Structures are given as C-alpha cells and as structure tokens.
Amino acid sequence: MFQIPKNIQLPLYKNDGKPLFIFKRTIKEAVDRVNFKISSGFYKHILNNCLCGNAHPEEDVLISEKDMWGIALDSVVCSKCGLIRSKWVPDNSALADFYETEYKKIYYDTIEPGEYLYNSQKIRGASFLKLIEDQGILENVNTVFDYGCGMGGALEPFLLKHKRVSGCDYGQEYIDYGNQRNLNLYHGEIDLKKTPKDSQDLVMVSHVMEHFTDPIHSMKEIIEIVAPGKFLLVEVPGLYADKPYKYYPVWHLQKGHIYNFFYKDFLIEFFSALGLEVIYSNERCTFICRKPVGYVNPQVKFIDAEKLKHYPQKNLDYFLDSYRRFDERKWKHPVRIARQIMKLADFFRMRFILNVVIKESKEWTS
Numbered sequence: 448m449f450q451i452p453k454n455i456q457l458p459l460y461k462n463d464g465k466p467l468f469i470f471k472r473t474i475k476e477a478v479d480r481v482n483f484k485i486s487s488g489f490y491k492h493i494l495n496n497c498l499c500g501n502a503h504p505e506e507d508v509l510i511s512e513k514d515m516w517g518i519a520l521d522s523v524v525c526s527k528c529g530l531i532r533s534k535w536v537p538d539n540s541a542l543a544d545f546y547e548t549e550y551k552k553i554y555y556d557t558i559e560p561g562e563y564l565y566n567s568q569k570i571r572g573a574s575f576l577k578l579i580e581d582q583g584i585l586e587n588v589n590t591v592f593d594y595g596c597g598m599g600g601a602l603e604p605f606l607l608k609h610k611r612v613s614g615c616d617y618g619q620e621y622i623d624y625g626n627q628r629n630l631n632l633y634h635g636e637i638d639l640k641k642t643p644k645d646s647q648d649l650v651m652v653s654h655v656m657e658h659f660t661d662p663i664h665s666m667k668e669i670i671e672i673v674a675p676g677k678f679l680l681v682e683v684p685g686l687y688a689d690k691p692y693k694y695y696p697v698w699h700l701q702k703g704h705i706y707n708f709f710y711k712d713f714l715i716e717f718f719s720a721l722g723l724e725v726i727y728s729n730e731r732c733t734f735i736c737r738k739p740v741g742y743v744n745p746q747v748k749f750i751d752a753e754k755l756k757h758y759p760q761k762n763l764d765y766f767l768d769s770y771r772r773f774d775e776r777k778w779k780h781p782v783r784i785a786r787q788i789m790k791l792a793d794f795f796r797m798r799f800i801l802n803v804v805i806k807e808s809k810e811w812t813s
Contacts, residue, residue, distance in 0.1 A: 449508050449526065449763055459770055460697070462512035462519050467697055470516070477552040478516045481545065481702065485519050490541035495705060498662060498717070499528035500749030507534070508763055511700055516553060518702040524766070528750070529758030531686065531708040531766070536660060546617065550703055560598050560624035568600025575651060575680060576604040582727055582735060584678060588648040594669055595655035599625030599632050605649075606630065613642065637672060648677040657683045657704045663747050666721060675740040679723065685732030686710045686762060696769045710762065713755060720747050 451457060460467070464482055466475070484490045496504065506526035514520040521534040537545055555564065579585045591605045596614030598621045606612045606629070613631040615638070616622065625632045633641055650673050652666075659665040666681075673679050684699045686708040699707050709732050718725050722745045723736035 448506065449524075449760060451508075451763075452767065455767055455770075458509045458511050459767075460511040460513050460700075464513070464517045464519075466517040467515050474516070474553055477549050478518055481518050481549050481553070484541075484544070490545070491538045492535040492541070493538050495533055495536045495660070497525040497528060497530055497532060498706075498750050499525060499530070499752035499755070501525055501527035501752075503527070504534075508759075509534070510763075510766060511697070514700045514702045515697050516702070520700065520702050522700050522707055524759060524763045526759050528713060528752035528755045529710070529760075529762035530706060530713060531762065532706045533702075533704065536705050539660075542660070545703070551618075554701070554703065560621050565598045565600040565624065568597055569603050571653065572601030573604045575601060575653070576608065578727070578733070578735070579649065579678075579680070584726075584735075588678065590647050590674075591649045591651065592642060592647040592672065593651045593653070594637065595652060596625065596630075596632055597621055599628070599630035601651060601653060602630050603628065615642070637668065639672075642672050644671045645674045647672050648674055649680060650678070651680045653680075653682045654684070656681060657706045657709070660705055662706070662717075663721070663750075667744055667747075670721065670723070670738060670742075671744070673738045675738060675742055677738055678726075679736045679738065680734070681714075681718075681736070682731070682733045683709045683714075685730050686765065687730040688732065696766055708762075710758065712758070713750070713752075716752070716754065717750050720750055721745060 464479075466478070481490075485492075497507075501507070503526060504523075507523040508526070509521060509523050510531070511522045512519065514522075522531060523534045524531055536542075576585075579588065585608070588605075589610060591602060591610050591612045593599060593602050593612070593614035594616075596602065596616045597618070599612075599614050602612040602614055602625075611631075613633075614625070615633050615635060617635065619634050622632045622634050650669060652669060656662050656666065670679060684704070684707065686696065687710055696708070701707065711728055711730050711732060714732060714734055715725055715728060718734060718736050722742060723738060725734060725736050727733075727735040
C-alpha cells in the first residue's frame with residue numbers, strides 16, 4: 448500500500464478544464480473541442496490495464512484528473528510496478544479522430560510542415576547518430592528506418608553519413624515534405640512490401656511507444672523488421688530524466704499518452720522479456736537494443752514486475768516531490784502571474800497596451 452504525505456491531497460490536479468500554463472487561443476479552442484467530445488460521450492473510453500498485469504488496479508493511486516492542457520485525463524501510479532499511465536484511454540474510433548483532427552493543433556507549434564519542426568527533428572537525429580557512434584556500432588549500420596518519422600528530420604544526419612534511410616508515419620503533408628529531401632518516407636504503418644522483415648540495421652522509435660495502446664504487441668511487430676544481430680533505438684518519456692521544463696513533471700501528462708512515464712529499470716525488464724539484448728540505457732529512457740541472431744518472437748502477455756516492487760512508492764514520492772518543488776508554489780505559477788499582471792494593468796488602465804504586445808493575453812488569462 449502507498450504511503451501518502453499528510454500535507455498532500457490527491458489527486459493533485461482536479462478535472463476543471465483549466466490549463467496549467469499559458470497557451471495560444473487556437474490551442475484553447477482545440478482543447479475545448481476535445482473536452483466537449485469527452486463529456487458528450489463522442490469519445491468513448493476503455494480501461495487501460497498496466498503492462499505488468501496488476502491484479503489489483505483498485506490499489507493504484509490517482510495523481511491527476513487532467514493533463515497539462517486541461518483535458519480530462521485520469522493518470523495513475525501502478526501499485527505493482529510504478530508505471531504512470533492513463534487509467535482510461537479513448538477507444539480506436541476516438542483515437543483515430545483525436546489524432547486526425549485535434550492532436551497537431553494542440554501539441555505542435557504549427558500544424559504545417561516547415562523548417563522549424565524539421566530542424567528540431569534533425570537535431571534529435573544528430574544526437575541519436577552520436578549515440579550510435581559512441582557505442583561503436585555505426586559501421587554495422589547501413590539501413591536506417593524511423594517508425595513515426597514525422598517529416599523525417601531525424602533521418603537526415605544518417606543520410607549525410609551515406610546510410611539508406613526510410614520511415615513511415617501518418618500525415619501525408621509531412622511525408623511529402625520529407626520526400627522532397629530524398630528521405631524515402633511512406634504514409635501509414637509498416638508495409639512489409641516496402642520494408643521487409645529482417646531488413647533494417649537500425650530502427651528508431653522515438654517518442655512513439657508511449658502512444659501505443661498495446662506496447663508489447665506493437666513493439667513485437669516493429670522488431671520483426673530489424674535484421675538479426677542489428678539494432679533497435681527507442682526513446683520514451685523518462686520519469687527520472689533531467690528536467691527539461693520548469694513545471695515538471697506535469698508537462699508529460701498528456702491525453703495522447705497511454706503511458707505518461709516509463710523508467711529505466713522497467714524498460715530493461717520490458718525489452719529483455721521481448722528477447723532483446725539491452726546494450727545502452729539511461730534514465731531519459733533512451734535505449735539501444737540488439738536483436739539476437741536466431742531470434743524467436745517470444746510469447747509475452749505481461750512484464751514480470753517482481754524486481755520492481757519498490758518502484759510504486761519510489762515513483763510516487765518522486766512525482767510528489769517534483770510537484771512540491773515546482774508546482775505547489777502557487778505564487779510562481781505563470782498563469783497566476785499573468786492574471787495578476789492583467790489586474791494591475793486594468794487598475795492603471797494600461798491593459799490595452801498588453802493586448803497589443805501580447806495578442807492572446809485576453810484569452811489565456813480568462
């Protein structure tokens with residue numbers, strides 16, 4: 448059973464529809480649409496059981512009823528393995544609508560393909576290339592495939608190293624943009640006619656696995672295209688990663704995430720259960736795994752959590768400690784600061800100046 452500090456009231460965030468930070472009016476409109484689709488029942492939800500097969504999910508701890516944007520989302524800490532996941536997730540029909548009509552409007556700075564987003568992908572790809580080089584395995588890599596490639600920017604550093612690159616994702620306009628740069632991308636899921644089994648020396652799956660409703664099944668399908676003796680690079684949100692955002696860890700509580708946070712030791716058990724050899728891992732949850740020669744696809748339903756039984760309390764304590772240090776200081780919260788500034792501006796009859804300087808000020812302080 449969890450031990451909850453007396454001065455902490457769970458869940459930390461109630462489902463009140465309010466965002467946890469400032470954002471643009473266009474994002475707010477998309478968030479309002481998603482919340483309406485949830486409350487109206489247009490988005491139907493199904494129970495999301497933990498990857499460890501926890502037989503007592505009623506003992507999980509609810510830490511939040513909304514995500515960072517104010518979208519209704521129950522996030523729980525598993526009482527058996529400590530993973531932080533969404534308790535209820537949209538069904539396939541709702542997920543399809545969410546990703547097709549709303550997702551990019553909320554999570555992307557711009558929904559149109561362009562240099563800014565492409566370059567951000569390219570920067571992450573360069574870091575992956577360096578990691579592969581540091582592990583001394585680049586010379587064993589000739590073909591590189593990016594599953595969930597977006598515009599394919601992460602592939603360009605490998606292309607410049609004269610590797611044969613390819614990838615797949617949804618969003619035809621993104622695929623077209625990448626193909627203009629000779630990246631050999633295609634729309635949709637893995638097509639075994641275009642990407643045969645055992646054909647890729649390196650498969651990258653960067654910030655995709657947290658969106659899988661069935662990560663075990665989906666990763667087993669991806670592993671099929673990795674050549675025997677070759678490599679799989681996976682990156683997901685890591686609970687114990689260095690904090691890239693001030694108001695952490697709520698930043699990664701997202702409606703689009705089935706699993707909001709992983710951690711290193713769980714993923715070591717996860718990839719080992721899938722029959723892979725872990726050759727690199729860190730707490731950011733960037734992993735490089737090798738597919739053994741003679742690989743046999745294992746029959747896996749759940750991940751054994753026996754070695755992880757101390758993590759539920761540890762992960763909850765870490766989350767609560769981060770909350771106390773970064774989000775509990777109410778006076779420092781950016782939305783509250785913005786509202787105080789607007790009140791002062793109103794008092795001195797200067798609000799019109801702020802509305803000129805910051806066009807969205809009226810919306811994000813309302």
